[in-house]
Amino acid sequence: MKDLSLVPPSRASTILKHLWVKEKVWLFSAGLLAVLFILAPPFGITTARFAAQNLLNVAPFLALSVGIAASAGATGADGLIARAFTGSPAAMILIAAVVGGLSPFCSCGVIPLIAALLAMGVPLSAVMAFWLASPVMDPSMFVLTTGVLGIEFAIAKTIAALSLGIFGGFVVHALSRAGGLSDPLREGVGNGGCGGAKVRTAQPVVWKFWRDTARVQKFWRESIKSALFLAKWLTLAFILESLMLAWLPADLVARSLGGTGIIPIGIATLVGVPAYLNGYAALPLVGGLIGQGMAPGAGLAFLIAGGVSSLPAAIAVWALVKRQVFFLYLGLALVGSFSIGVLFQLWATL
Incomplete structure (x- = not known):
């Protein structure tokens, strides 16, 4: 890095402005850690280790x-992949929801894959179906949920994951057909924001792209660009997650979700979205709360809402897609989680 004391004031101002505009997320994360190290060194170390x-x-x-997305661009297969998702919208949504329910991604871990899919031009309806279903359930989560909350709860959570994905996918599809949600990615993300409604002009695919110097350069350029973009937002997300785990009392969550009826389901949904709880860590808590009289529907709503859109994941999503897509994503998570909780509670009382 340049020594700004040796740079003319005008040039130094330009450099600082460039750093703030281009790297403000890194600077904010570094500043936050610096404050923690100064005010509470042990906590700063714990937070840094947690994020790392x-x-x-x-x-x-x-x-x-990142490798899949960069390879698709370097070989020219990105358009081919995009066209593979332009068949029957209903089939694509159903397939995406099922695949999402079987994939081992958490709410933050799914973000890089979502970025790759949207950048390759996969329709937003299919991506949203995968996006909503993926963090809720996977094979290992099913086994653990069965052990902690029982087979009925595990089956209900699996059905909820698929239903939420399908519901979100068809809502997005309907809005897209009405002329909305074009170019969902923010400018500068992926390949500049290619919407799922666009089908790229067919180009020859060069699978052995490493034999072409220009394609190899494109591969590394896109890899570095995507990796840095995703890494900076995930770093901030994990720092905030550490702060929330340390400062959000578990007993406060327990008191807020106690009781029966529809109101606790609504509270569980609202608390579940911003309050980050690892899906595996949340199971024993919900199991204990249900044992103390918490409504099963509230427990399921909390797990679904928290799994789909925790605050750290929401921050990453905000950086990835345009504002209207972000609020649609949160709205689908809230409405879907609440509705699933109510339906499960009605079924449990039969």
């Missing part, structure tokens, strides 16, 4: 999705 460990955990998913 979670980045390490998500790194395989990050590397895989």
Whole structure:
């Protein structure tokens, strides 16, 4: 980095402005850690380790999705992949929801893959179906849910994941047909924001792209660009997650979700969206609350809402897509989670 004391004032101002505009997320994360290290060094160390460990955990998913997206661009297969998702919208939504329910992604870990899919031009309806279903359930989560909350709750959570994905996919499809939600990605994300409604002009696919210097350069350029973009937002998300886990008392959550009826389901939905709880860590808490009289519908609503859109994941989504898509995503998570909770509660009382 340049020594700004040796740079003319006008040039130094330009450099600082460039750093703030282009790297403000990194600067904010670094500043937040610096404040923690100064005011509470042990807590700062714990937060830094937490963020680093979670980045390490998500790194395989990050590397895989970045590699897939960059390879698709370098080979010219991105348009081919996009056209593969332009068949029957209903079939694509159903398939995406099922695949999402079987994939081992958490709400933050799914973000890199979503970025790759949208950048390749996959229709937003199919992506939303995958997006909503993926963080809620996977095979290992099913087994653990069965052990903690019982087979009926695990089956209900699986059905909820698929239903939420299908519901969100068809809502997005209807809005897209009405002329909305074009170009969902923010400017500068992926390939500049290619919407799912666009089908790219057919180009020859060069699978052995490493034999072409220009394609290899494009591969590395896109890989670095995507990796840095996703890494900076995930870093901030994990730092905030650490702060929430440390400062959000577990007993406060328990008191807020106690009781029976529809109101606790609504509270569980609203609390579940911003309050980040790892899906695996949340199961024992919900199991204990249900044992103390918490409505099963409230427990399921809390798990669904928290799994789909925790605050750290929402921040990453905000950086990824345009504002209207972001609010639609949150709205689908809220309405879907609440509705699922109410239906499960009605079924449990029969």
